[in-house]
Amino acid sequence: xxxxxxxxxxxxxxxxxxxxxxxxxxxxxxxxxxxxxxxxxxxxxxxxxxxxxxxxxxxxxxxxxxxxxxxxxxxxxxxxxxxxxxxxxxxxxxxxxxxxxxxxxxxxxxxxxxxxxxxxxxxxxxxxxxxxxxxxxxxxxxxxxxxxxxxxxxxxxxxxxxxxxxxxxxxxxxxxxxxxxxxxxxxxxxxxxxxxxxxxxxxxxxxxxxxxxxxxxxxxxxxxxxxxxxxxxxxxxxxxxxxxxxxxxxxxxxxxxxxxxxxxxxxxxxxxxxxxxxxxxxxxxxxxxxxxxxx
Amino acid sequence: xxxxxxxxxxxxxxxxxxxxxxxxxxxxxxxxxxxxxxxxxxxxxxxxxxxxxxxxxxxxxxxxxxxxxxxxxxxxxxxxxxxxxxxxxx
Numbered sequence: 001x002x003x004x005x006x007x008x009x010x011x012x013x014x015x016x017x018x019x020x021x022x023x024x025x026x027x028x029x030x031x032x033x034x035x036x037x038x039x040x041x042x043x044x045x046x047x048x049x050x051x052x053x054x055x056x057x058x059x060x061x062x063x064x065x066x067x068x069x070x071x072x073x074x075x076x077x078x079x080x081x082x083x084x085x086x087x088x089x090x091x092x093x094x095x096x097x098x099x100x101x102x103x104x105x106x107x108x109x110x111x112x113x114x115x116x117x118x119x120x121x122x123x124x125x126x127x128x129x130x131x132x133x134x135x136x137x138x139x140x141x142x143x144x145x146x147x148x149x150x151x152x153x154x155x156x157x158x159x160x161x162x163x164x165x166x167x168x169x170x171x172x173x174x175x176x177x178x179x180x181x182x183x184x185x186x187x188x189x190x191x192x193x194x195x196x197x198x199x200x201x202x203x204x205x206x207x208x209x210x211x212x213x214x215x216x217x218x219x220x221x222x223x224x225x226x227x228x229x230x231x232x233x234x235x236x237x238x239x240x241x242x243x244x245x246x247x248x249x250x251x252x253x254x255x256x257x258x259x260x261x262x263x264x265x266x267x268x269x270x271x272x273x274x275x276x277x278x279x280x281x282x283x284x285x286x287x288x289x290x291x292x293x294x295x
Numbered sequence: 296x297x298x299x300x301x302x303x304x305x306x307x308x309x310x311x312x313x314x315x316x317x318x319x320x321x322x323x324x325x326x327x328x329x330x331x332x333x334x335x336x337x338x339x340x341x342x343x344x345x346x347x348x349x350x351x352x353x354x355x356x357x358x359x360x361x362x363x364x365x366x367x368x369x370x371x372x373x374x375x376x377x378x379x380x381x382x383x384x385x
Binding site for chain 1: 309314316317318320322327329
């Protein structure tokens with residue numbers, strides 16, 4: 001009788017209804033996501049597969065992700081408060097944004113940059129920039145050039161170190177980036193492996209580089225990217241003061257830090273070379289970033 | 296015509312001299328200013344002792360090749376620093 005029950009599909013269904021908890025740890029912060037059902041489980045795994053779950057701090061916020069009454073829709077709660085119900089793609093996009101925001105808002109004991117991060121042969125590359133600078137698009141191309149992935153959005157550098165610690169998430173690419181990415185990625189054949197909303201495509205980095213994303217890398221080079229159609233290609237070194245100015249503009253958690261993190265930012269720019277990159281297409285970049293990392 | 300006023304630096308800015316350039320940062324107002332080498336020199340001369348005319352004269356003596364542009368540069372930099380609340384004019 002028991003054996004028959006354990007093997008039954010109803011048992012699997014029952015187990016899928018039991019809520020599980022996934023801790024999401026980043027920058028000495030932790031949030032929790034409780035979920036049940038196959039669809040929410042797939043979303044959580046898709047979004048946070050590479051994010052550590054062993055945070056040293058207890059979660060300061062809990063999201064709940066549950067199946068909706070309507071098939072193929074999910075409901076998102078913050079604590080017990082209902083936030084949103086929609087398709088998996090739209091809820092995933094919202095949950096990713098919310099979780100990034102709340103992990104960043106509480107961050108202390110280090111510098112948290114709005115920046116992508118990659119590495120090549122162990123040398124870390126920081127790509128700081130505001131939304132729309134082209135961080136994710138450039139990151140995607142660099143993955144095809146066998147750079148290791150850290151993140152396309154948030155990098156934490158603990159006090160007194162040069163260690164880049166990422167919030168590793170799927171690449172979050174605006175739909176407008178498809179025109180640039182078509183030569184690199186077949187969106188049609190990969191549609192089952194990505195989440196696409198009307199605004200963005202969420203794409204696992206391993207579809208561009210099969211290597212498992214890195215948990216950290218030592219910062220060796222800073223490049224401020226700027227994608228600008230129909231412009232001249234430039235890659236110019238920044239003075240330390242210019243780099244400090246640009247880096248302060250990308251520091252997300254300044255208000256949580258002593259002295260707004262100014263002395264830590266200047267410590268970094270004194271030690272790490274920085275460049276400003278303006279590009280129209282990837283061919284212009286070629287091996288120049290790799291060459292700078294090798295210096 | 297440069298002003299006879301004596302500009303002086305507000306004390307609540309933190310500064311970081313990086314090579315010949317300067318970053319000025321006001322922690323509570325979260326204002327950050329970048330000063331190129333010329334602006335950095337001008338900032339350092341804003342000590343409440345020198346008038347704007349004296350700052351122009353000092354820079355013109357040090358950089359005679361740029362003496363024509365210096366009065367305008369000094370006025371422009373002082374105006375920007377004042378607008379950012381980094382200096383006051385006595």
